Amino acid sequence: MAGQARYLDPAIIARLGTIDLKARAIVEGFLTGLHRSPYKGFSVEFAEYRQYLPGDDLATLDWKVFARSDKHFVKKYEEETNLTCHLLIDVSGSMGYGSGEITKLQYASYLTGALAYLMHRQRDSFGLIAFDDSISALLPASARSGHLRTLLLALERLEIGARTNVAKPLHDLAAAVRKRGMVVLVSDLLDEPANVLDGLKHFRYRGTDVIVFHILDPYELKFPFEQAARFRDMETAEEVMAVPDSIRQDYIDRIQERIAFYRRELGLAGIDYCQLDTSQPLELGLMSYLMTRKRVL
Amino acid sequence: MGGISFLSPLFLIGALAAAVPILLHLFHRKTEVVIDFPAVSLLKRAPVQQHRRRKLRELLLLALRVAALLLLALSFARPYLAGASAPSSQPLTVIAVDTSMSMTAPGQMDRAREAASRAASAAPGSHALALIGFGDAATVIVEPTTDRSAIAAAIAQLSAHATGTRFRTALARASELVGTREGHVVVVTDLQQSGWESNDDGGLPDGVGLDVISVPPPTGNLAITSAERRDRRIVASIQNYSEGEVRAPVRLIAGGREIAKVDVTMAARGAADAELIGSLPAGGDAEVRVDDAAGYQPDNVRKVILDPAPAVPIAVVVADPTGSTGGLYVERALKVAGNGREFDVDVRDGREVPRWTEAELSRIAAMFVLGTRTLDRNGRETVRNYLTRGGQVFLAMGPGVDPGTLGDVLGTNVVFEEAPVRTPGATMIASDGRHPIFRPFLNPSGALGDVQVEQHRRLKDQTDRTVLARFSGGDAALTEQAAGAGRLIVFTSDLDNEWSRFPLNAAFVPFAVETARYLTKAHRAPSAAATVDARESNPAATTVEEFTNAIERTTRAGLLEAKNAARDIEDRQRWWQIGLVIMLVALAGEALVGRRAT
Numbered sequence: 001m002a003g004q005a006r007y008l009d010p011a012i013i014a015r016l017g018t019i020d021l022k023a024r025a026i027v028e029g030f031l032t033g034l035h036r037s038p039y040k041g042f043s044v045e046f047a048e049y050r051q052y053l054p055g056d057d058l059a060t061l062d063w064k065v066f067a068r069s070d071k072h073f074v075k076k077y078e079e080e081t082n083l084t085c086h087l088l089i090d091v092s093g094s095m096g097y098g099s100g101e102i103t104k105l106q107y108a109s110y111l112t113g114a115l116a117y118l119m120h121r122q123r124d125s126f127g128l129i130a131f132d133d134s135i136s137a138l139l140p141a142s143a144r145s146g147h148l149r150t151l152l153l154a155l156e157r158l159e160i161g162a163r164t165n166v167a168k169p170l171h172d173l174a175a176a177v178r179k180r181g182m183v184v185l186v187s188d189l190l191d192e193p194a195n196v197l198d199g200l201k202h203f204r205y206r207g208t209d210v211i212v213f214h215i216l217d218p219y220e221l222k223f224p225f226e227q228a229a230r231f232r233d234m235e236t237a238e239e240v241m242a243v244p245d246s247i248r249q250d251y252i253d254r255i256q257e258r259i260a261f262y263r264r265e266l267g268l269a270g271i272d273y274c275q276l277d278t279s280q281p282l283e284l285g286l287m288s289y290l291m292t293r294k295r296v297l
Numbered sequence: 298m299g300g301i302s303f304l305s306p307l308f309l310i311g312a313l314a315a316a317v318p319i320l321l322h323l324f325h326r327k328t329e330v331v332i333d334f335p336a337v338s339l340l341k342r343a344p345v346q347q348h349r350r351r352k353l354r355e356l357l358l359l360a361l362r363v364a365a366l367l368l369l370a371l372s373f374a375r376p377y378l379a380g381a382s383a384p385s386s387q388p389l390t391v392i393a394v395d396t397s398m399s400m401t402a403p404g405q406m407d408r409a410r411e412a413a414s415r416a417a418s419a420a421p422g423s424h425a426l427a428l429i430g431f432g433d434a435a436t437v438i439v440e441p442t443t444d445r446s447a448i449a450a451a452i453a454q455l456s457a458h459a460t461g462t463r464f465r466t467a468l469a470r471a472s473e474l475v476g477t478r479e480g481h482v483v484v485v486t487d488l489q490q491s492g493w494e495s496n497d498d499g500g501l502p503d504g505v506g507l508d509v510i511s512v513p514p515p516t517g518n519l520a521i522t523s524a525e526r527r528d529r530r531i532v533a534s535i536q537n538y539s540e541g542e543v544r545a546p547v548r549l550i551a552g553g554r555e556i557a558k559v560d561v562t563m564a565a566r567g568a569a570d571a572e573l574i575g576s577l578p579a580g581g582d583a584e585v586r587v588d589d590a591a592g593y594q595p596d597n598v599r600k601v602i603l604d605p606a607p608a609v610p611i612a613v614v615v616a617d618p619t620g621s622t623g624g625l626y627v628e629r630a631l632k633v634a635g636n637g638r639e640f641d642v643d644v645r646d647g648r649e650v651p652r653w654t655e656a657e658l659s660r661i662a663a664m665f666v667l668g669t670r671t672l673d674r675n676g677r678e679t680v681r682n683y684l685t686r687g688g689q690v691f692l693a694m695g696p697g698v699d700p701g702t703l704g705d706v707l708g709t710n711v712v713f714e715e716a717p718v719r720t721p722g723a724t725m726i727a728s729d730g731r732h733p734i735f736r737p738f739l740n741p742s743g744a745l746g747d748v749q750v751e752q753h754r755r756l757k758d759q760t761d762r763t764v765l766a767r768f769s770g771g772d773a774a775l776t777e778q779a780a781g782a783g784r785l786i787v788f789t790s791d792l793d794n795e796w797s798r799f800p801l802n803a804a805f806v807p808f809a810v811e812t813a814r815y816l817t818k819a820h821r822a823p824s825a826a827a828t829v830d831a832r833e834s835n836p837a838a839t840t841v842e843e844f845t846n847a848i849e850r851t852t853r854a855g856l857l858e859a860k861n862a863a864r865d866i867e868d869r870q871r872w873w874q875i876g877l878v879i880m881l882v883a884l885a886g887e888a889l890v891g892r893r894a895t
Contacts, residue, residue, distance in 0.1 A: 093335075095335075097334070097335045190335055217335075220335060227330055228330075229330040230330065230332070231332050231340055232331055232332065233338070234333050234334065234337075236337075239331070242340055254339045255336065258339075
């Protein structure tokens with residue numbers, strides 16, 4: 001089917017070899033699909049003509065314009081974009097959960113890798129920050145050609161950390177970022193919503209555009225358990241005995257309420273929000289990113 | 298105090314099944330599934346089942362399951378509330394103490410009481426205790442109980458009486474008390490030989506333990522075996538039961554003063570007559586006494602009636618005084634006694650009973666009730682008052698008895714099946730052969746066994762009633778019970794030759810006379826004949842081994858009567874049905890709680 005051909009299942013992506021290959025497969029497949037989509041016009045785009053000034057590279061002279069107008073102009077390209085993107089990936093304990101073939105962290109890694117690959121193709125500068133309750137890995141933003149590979153390797157080596165504290169790394173990073181850019185947060189946001197919101201607003205306050213990918217497992221959304229069990233928190237090890245039938249609806253209401261909260265509050269703060277579950281195609285994330293990027297540039 | 302007994306106690310073993318859920322609960326707890334989950338913080342605020350509540354629920358489930366199993370076992374064991382004060386399944390030690398005349402020698406009862414107390418103290422703690430005093434008859438002084446102080450108090454009150462000794466009767470009573478449970482019998486006795494001489498039934502069931510504690514008899518005894526008036530003399534026979542010659546004074550006492558005295562010499566184990574001549578009063582009685590400080594005391598005295606005793610008034614209440622059904626046979630039989638002078642028989646139609654004045658009633662020594670159909674309310678009340686105030690009533694439950702009003706007549710319930718039971722050719726067998734009523738039948742000549750009964754009423758209620766005789770089918774024929782302050786003897790057939798040919802049998806006259814004598818015992822002037830059995834004066838004893846060997850070991854089949862009675866009680870109470878209903882409720886509760894817990 002066309003849909004299946006267009007979108008790659010995260011589980012299938014997971015079976016591919018390195019994360020480099022995965023990111024490429026995701027992005028190339030996505031771009032192939034975009035030929036018939038309204039999102040055209042990116043790649044190494046022509047930007048403007050500028051009068052030649054001494055010191056400009058002669059290779060950039062447009063000789064056809066010189067032949068027509070007898071004036072020297074040089075061509076400017078989009079590769080000189082100043083978009084710096086910080087990819088923030090949550091590696092807290094809760095991200096290790098996966099009811100299917102992949103965990104939330106794997107899904108987040110593929111998405112982050114794909115975004116990095118896309119940025120690389122667009123000559124954007126990008127960096128990586130992995131965090132749990134503090135920053136556990138940091139790769140400064142760069143647009144160098146070998147930077148993508150470094151980032152993908154870093155992604156591949158990510159390990160599950162401790163408790164989630166989204167707010168702290170966000171505040172730290174917001175204070176450190178001096179150049180207007182873009183922040184992409186990939187997390188399950190299992191932290192106090194108000195703290196998460198404060199951290200993200202900090203970026204907006206400093207003029208940084210933010211896109212949040214809220215990654216959840218399908219089981220977290222539907223709570224399909226049947227047997228009474230002791231549920232152990234993956235971060236705090238706290239246990240709660242529960243009978244799923246009797247609490248399912250209440251739980252679903254609460255998780256949906258939280259999603260609705262993020263959607264509403266982040267929207268009001270001018271932050272793009274995209275909730276994904278690990279069974280959904282990664283292209284949905286890429287599409288959200290591109291829409292945000294289009295608005296930013 | 299009532300106790301719970303069980304018709305089928307073996308089913309109680311099934312209660313062990315209750316241990317299964319307990320063991321499962323303790324040792325085989327289901328391993329709870331532990332699921333790692335990231336959003337537990339969201340679960341926590343949901344109305345989840347907390348661990349403590351779950352634990353409580355598990356305990357509730359356990360309790361319901363255990364209760365259901367226990368109730369099932371209890372229901373199958375068919376429980377019923379019996380009159381006994383200790384559960385009939387509890388092991389029992391019966392202490393049977395000889396209280397016959399042969400225990401009246403100085404110090405003998407003290408030693409018997411001490412031995413009984415020691416036996417009570419030595420009884421295992423898990424055993425209930427019961428106390429029987431026995432002589433001619435065996436009386437349960439303390440029903441099976443766990444209250445040892447009650448036993449100790451009763452032992453302290455034991456005393457000997459001027460009665461004979463019947464070991465088999467005591468053993469039979471002890472066997473009845475033991476029933477089907479684990480039992481032990483302790484007999485405290487002087488091992489008197491004559492105690493085995495009666496031909497009544499009685500033994501101990503297999504498996505019932507026996508201890509015999511001997512209270513040695515005196516080495517000798519003097520007894521006045523007879524005393525009679527011969528014109529102006531009193532002749533008394535004195536028996537010497539010792540191994541040596543004895544010389545002892547014999548006195549005649551009348552009106553509180555000694556009239557005559559003679560010294561009598563008796564050879565070893567021999568007898569001698571004492572001729573006492575003196576100025577005898579015209580009437581009343583006199584007393585012959587022999588000095589015998591070391592022997593039994595009651596046989597040292599013999600009363601002699603100096604004038605003929607007045608006739609004892611007996612009332613016969615019938616439904617219809619006409620024809621042969623009007624108490625004719627009873628009247629004629631009683632008039633035979635004492636050459637017609639012993640009883641004054643008054644046959645009354647039931648309709649005339651209310652006319653009896655209190656004074657007339659108080660003079661009636663015994664009342665034979667052969668029919669109640671013509672008793673009106675006042676008549677029934679009159680008979681009831683007579684009985685409950687200490688009267689002696691013989692009731693023949695023939696066709697003249699109205700079952701519907703019998704409770705009003707007696708003031709106590711005698712429960713029997715409505716329709717009479719047809720048992721053509723059924724004979725009567727004495728269950729308690731040495732009961733005074735059966736005295737003439739002690740040496741069976743077949744007289745009682747020839748009694749033919751065509752119909753009788755089947756008693757359903759056996760409680761508080763002693764069965765004196767049975768029909769050959771096993772149903773009670775003659776029973777005795779207390780009713781208020783009085784005594785009630787029930788014959789379950791008739792005495793008017795309608796349901797039974799008993800009145801035509803040779804045994805009828807002695808039976809009727811002895812019954813009347815037994816009932817009027819308190820109204821009769823004491824006579825020489827009313828003293829103790831002469832055999833009781835003989836201190837010759839067996840050894841413990843001989844005593845033990847003489848006991849017949851029986852199977853427990855003889856307990857059929859008790860079982861039937863228990864079955865009747867259980868059938869009326871039907872606790873098993875209540876148990877099953879509660880069990881079903883417990884199971885429903887278990888299902889409900891269990892469903893919520895999974």
